[in-house]
Each structure stands twice: as structure tokens, then as C-alpha cells.
Amino acid sequence: MAEMKKGLTKTEDTQGGGFALPKENVIWILAGLGIMVLGYILMVGGGSSDPEVFHEDKIFSFRRIVLAPALIFIGFIFEIWAIMRIRKSA
Numbered sequence: 001m002a003e004m005k006k007g008l009t010k011t012e013d014t015q016g017g018g019f020a021l022p023k024e025n026v027i028w029i030l031a032g033l034g035i036m037v038l039g040y041i042l043m044v045g046g047g048s049s050d051p052e053v054f055h056e057d058k059i060f061s062f063r064r065i066v067l068a069p070a071l072i073f074i075g076f077i078f079e080i081w082a083i084m085r086i087r088k089s090a
Contacts, residue, residue, distance in 0.1 A: 021083070028082035032075050039071030 021029070046058040 032078035036075030
């Protein structure tokens with residue numbers, strides 16, 4: 001098998017079963033996923049143990065209504081950018 005690979009170029013060698021995205025893109029995708037997870041974490045909470053009590057200031061806070069959805073949206077845009085990103089060769 002080593003004798004067969006000796007004459008192949010790098011592109012011919014990697015076309016057989018490599019991953020579709022480069023490692024750098026996968027790292028950016030994971031970073032985008034982290035941004036989205038942070039947005040979902042910021043959206044959690046605000047409930048009450050008593051069903052008769054409604055805390056409007058906790059549920060409709062800036063963090064849950066504006067910040068968390070903005071982070072999730074930015075994370076989705078980041079994911080699209082990371083997938084479509086083409087590395088410029090020097």
C-alpha cells in the first residue's frame with residue numbers, strides 16, 4: 001500500500017475519503033455553535049415556583065427578549081459564513 005501512495009500527489013491522495021471541510025472551518029463552525037448555545041443559555045429561566053405569581057420583569061427582560069435571540073441569530077450567520085468560507089491560498 002505504501003508503494004501505491006508513493007507516486008500520488010496530495011490531492012489524489014486525499015480525494016479517497018477525507019472530510020468535506022478543512023479543519024479550520026470546523027473550528028469556526030464549533031465557535032458559531034458555542035455562540036448559539038450561549039444565546040440559548042441566556043434565554044433560560046424566569047419561571048416561578050408558584051403558578052399564581054407572574055414576574056413580568058424576569059420573563060420580559062432585555063436579556064431574554066433582545067440579547068439571547070440576537071446571539072442565536074449571529075450564531076446562525078456565523079455558521080453559514082464558516083461553512084461557505086474558502087481559504088485564500090498564498
